[in-house]
Amino acid sequence: MTDGSDEALVARIAGGDGLAMQALYGRHATRLYRFLVRLVRDPTHAEDLMSEVFLDVWRQAARYEGRASVTTWMLSIARFKALSHLRRRPQDSLEPEAAEAIEDEADTPEILLQKVGKAEAIRRCLATLSAEHREVVDLVYYHERSVEEVAEIVGIPAGTVKTRLFHARKRLSEQLSARGIDRGWP
Amino acid sequence: MxxxxxxxxxxxxxxxxxxxxxxxxxxxxxxxxxxxxxxxxxxxxxxxxxxxxxxxxxxxxxxxxxxGLGLPSARAREALFARIAAEAGPDRRPGLLERLRGALAGLSPGVLMGAGAAAALVIALQAGFLAQAYLHAPSGTGYETASAPTVESARGRFALVAFAPEATAGRIEALLRETGARIVDGPRPGGVYRLRLADEGIAPEALAGLVERLRGSGAVRLVAPESLPPAR
Incomplete structure (x- = not known):
């Protein structure tokens, strides 16, 4: 553990060090916020939940045991808060497929590809994945979590993490194929 | 899915x-x-x-x-740190040392035998806590306040002690190490602390020997063994 490590910051926060708290916030706020936006799909709610995560870190730092990395610990707290929020507000848990399907209804695959290009088409298809697929895709590709860390955050076995991401990627390829884009895999 | x-x-x-x-x-x-x-x-x-x-x-x-999802706003950051500033600190139970400081602050000068003696007591007890942590550190990771209750600390043979103001930190640390005693509570009125001397099963002669070693050490000015385990 180096002086500037996340773990060292949390140890200082446990002692009431506000500067360490600001350093941890600067390091993690953006990624936590984006993780929450993707889960609750509302920037205002995501910001409120992010603040709650940091307040928990401030209050619970002394209980951090170092079994998982600080990033994984904070993402786990964020996920728990997001799911609690969605349970309280079931109207927010609308799966994105419906909205995207309506939006794209008029476009043929060729027109869509001409309009937006391959990269944008992939991003649109990523956005239409189910919440569970979206979550594991984000944790692996954007948050760069290992198999074991995703398993810890989501609370599923490591084997399930791997197969869930595999099927998310397969679904993505199917959606792209339906839009006239063959990626050559699977 | x-x-x-x-x-x-x-x-x-x-x-x-x-x-x-x-x-x-x-x-x-x-x-x-x-x-x-x-x-x-x-x-x-x-x-x-x-x-x-x-x-x-x-x-x-x-x-x-x-x-493309943007950034959290400056307003969110300001609101968060305003809330943090409004709190005293992380939600942790005050440790024995904090309670010691608080108790000393609340005592009258007459009771304390002077500010110098009080400062010496704090330093000496800090050393005692270090020795306690060294000798009885838990094997797991994580944090625990010095006063976190344990099953072990609730059972055993105990004595009330007051350390001598002139006792050095090193002397108190050595005494605790030699006797296997640990500070488990305090301070009480008059700057008295409760020490756990041994397990419940210790022979009366051995317990008396420990008490004599404390008395003869020169590091304590008062030793009062508890005859029975405290009622719970």
Missing amino acids: SRDEDRDTSHDKAPDDVDLLVPWHATERLSPEEATRLEAAIARDPAIARNLAAAREERAETVALNQ
């Missing part, structure tokens, strides 16, 4: 572990052994190479998608 997907019970050919690990190769989050295995598989199988190319493309667009 169906749970069948997670269990992979579809009729398609089940992916092997190399296929499944490709995304983590794209993010360089595999162990060196797994990465070597992946590299070998990619070199011999063009389908796995295409899988990796697709994963890298997915990664790039996932990053781009997330970066």
Whole structure:
């Protein structure tokens, strides 16, 4: 553990060090916020939940045991808060497929590809994945979590993490194929 | 998504572990052994190479998608740190040392025998806590306040002691180490602390010997053994 490590910051926060708290916030706020936006799909709610995560870190730092990395610990707290929020507000848990399907209804695959290009088409298809697929895709590709860390955050076995991401990627390829884009895999 | 997907019970050919690990190769989050295995598989199988190319493309667009989600506002940061500033600190139970400081602050000068003696007592007890932590540190990781209750500290043979103001930190530390005693509570009125001397099963002669060693050490000005375990 180096002086500037996340773990060292949390140890200082446990002692009431506000500067360490600001350093941890600067390091993690953006990624936590984006993780929450993707889960609750509302920037205002995501910001409120992010603040709650940091307040928990401030209050619970002394209980951090170092079994998982600080990033994984904070993402786990964020996920728990997001799911609690969605349970309280079931109207927010609308799966994105419906909205995207309506939006794209008029476009043929060729027109869509001409309009937006391959990269944008992939991003649109990523956005239409189910919440569970979206979550594991984000944790692996954007948050760069290992198999074991995703398993810890989501609370599923490591084997399930791997197969869930595999099927998310397969679904993505199917959606792209339906839009006239063959990626050559699977 | 169906749970069948997670269990992979579809009729398609089940992916092997190399296929499944490709995304983590794209993010360089595999162990060196797994990465070597992946590299070998990619070199011999063009389908796995295409899988990796697709994963890298997915990664790039996932990053781009997330970066397009914006940033948390300055208002959120200000509100958060205003709340933090309004709190006294992390929610932790005050340790024995904090309670010691608080108790000393509340005592009258007459009771304390002077500010110098009080400062010496704090220093001496800090050394005592260090010795306690050294001798009885828990094996697990994590944090625990000095006064966190344990089953062990609730049972045993105890004595009330007051340390001599002139006792050095090193002397008190050595005394605690020699006798195996630990500070488990305090301060009480008059600067008295409760020491756990031994397990319940200690022979009366051995217990008396420990008390005599404390008395003869010169580091304490008062030793009062408790005759029976405290009522719980």
